[in-house]
Amino acid sequence: MVKKPTPDRAGPDRVTSDRATPDATRRSDRSRRAIRDAALALVAEVGYPKTTVEGIAARAGVGKQTIYRWWPSKADVLLEAFLALGEQAARDAGQEPYRIPDTGDLAADLKAVLRATVDELLDPRFEAPARALAAEGLVNEPLGREFVAKLLEPQLQLYVDRLRAAQDAGGVRPDVDPRIALELFVSPLAQRWLQHTGPISHAYTDTLVDYALNGLAPR
Amino acid sequence: MVKKPTPDRAGPDRVTSDRATPDATRRSDRSRRAIRDAALALVAEVGYPKTTVEGIAARAGVGKQTIYRWWPSKADVLLEAFLALGEQAARDAGQEPYRIPDTGDLAADLKAVLRATVDELLDPRFEAPARALAAEGLVNEPLGREFVAKLLEPQLQLYVDRLRAAQDAGGVRPDVDPRIALELFVSPLAQRWLQHTGPISHAYTDTLVDYALNGLAPR
Secondary structure: OOOOOOHHHHOHHHHHHHHOOHHHHHHHHHHHHHHHHHHHHHHHHHOOOOOOHHHHHHHHOOOHHHHHHHOOOHHHHHHHHHHHHHHHHHHHOOOOOOOOOOOOOHHHHHHHHHHHHHHHHOOHHHHHHHHHHHHHHHHOHHHHHHHHHHHHHHHHHHHHHHHHHHHHHOOOOOOOOHHHHOHHHHHHHHHHHHHOOOOOOHHHHHHHHHHHHHOOOOO | OOOOOOHHHHHHHHHHHHHOOHHHHHHHHHHHHHHHHHHHHHHHHHOOOOOOHHHHHHHHOOOHHHHHHHOOOHHHHHHHHHHHHHHHHHHHOOOOOOOOOOOOOHHHHHHHHHHHHHHHHOOHHHHHHHHHHHHHHHHOHHHHHHHHHHHHHHHHHHHHHHHHHHHHHOOOOOOOOHHHHOHHHHHHHHHHHHHOOOOOOHHHHHHHHHHHHHOOOOO
16 A cells, blocks of 8 residues: 555545644544444445445444535545555555565566455455445546546556666666556456456466566567 | 357247247347347446436337346346447458457557457447446446356457467467466556556557567566
């Protein structure tokens, strides 16, 4: 995970809360966390379509209006909850600020980060909200663009950075566009996971990296 | 497009209709076509979530029960309609049975078919129902698996066939798994189109083919 929490989502309310007493701020933070946790739990249990703002409010022990004060829709609650979940996981793993390691062995570094991504995609705590958000993003274009801008693209930029370093070190051809090149190993994994077009595993992503770096044609 | 029409979706009713008089069969085929056309038109106009079986029936000039006699849900109507649309397009283009051309130049053949795919993905007649079905398939697992099995995987197998021919001709390394290799150029296009992670164009898919065949590392 890459992004800092996004207090701008909360708008003016958040500003008010920052100026409030420490106790009020703490209560407010606690409510926000309870709402995010409730949203993630509900989506995992009943799916995105049956998750409602009312249901999230009831489970979080807050009024519906408390949610609408901070977020315009359930999709926005879920997006923020999912971002916070990823940030927590990154902190737990001591990986903040996150970047792709540079050991000098590009293939090994890419394989390591893709293996970790496979593990995350197979973890039900991530899988349910990530799939729900991705699905909603296909038909709800503003949410989809926010999902991509806040969640997906910052992660893709980490690959751009690592590929640029490899170009400087001579491990990737200088004429290669890193933003397109990363898609050769990232997009296949994304499509298999999203559309169930095939199984995902460490062996699979290792193969993608080998093919992408060395090509399919004989050398 | 690849697949023949799928009369098995209609089950016993279809068998009955095949045994009926030629006039009844013709009327039945006309109704099915009207229903498919109405489903495609509605999805394009109001989107998948607001498309209902009632709406499709009204637009097709049939009763709701006529639809339910042949299809269990609007998703199934739309899947069949979309398959039929692709078959019609393939017939119109004289490309039935469809396969990827083999001119002996693998890069040129892959670029040609991917350019045609870009054109199709940018055509609103295909785009609206394809996106609607893909989105529904992410959250509706049986439909998703049917979408992949009937629509996506048969198309991917055409790339497998072409890559196998290239292996026989020495243009692709013999140790490469064609079912994985094709994802290096197909999945990036699919993800950009589905999730709006970037623009799609002929230049973009040409680049994907070049990177996939020759790799990112210096030769």
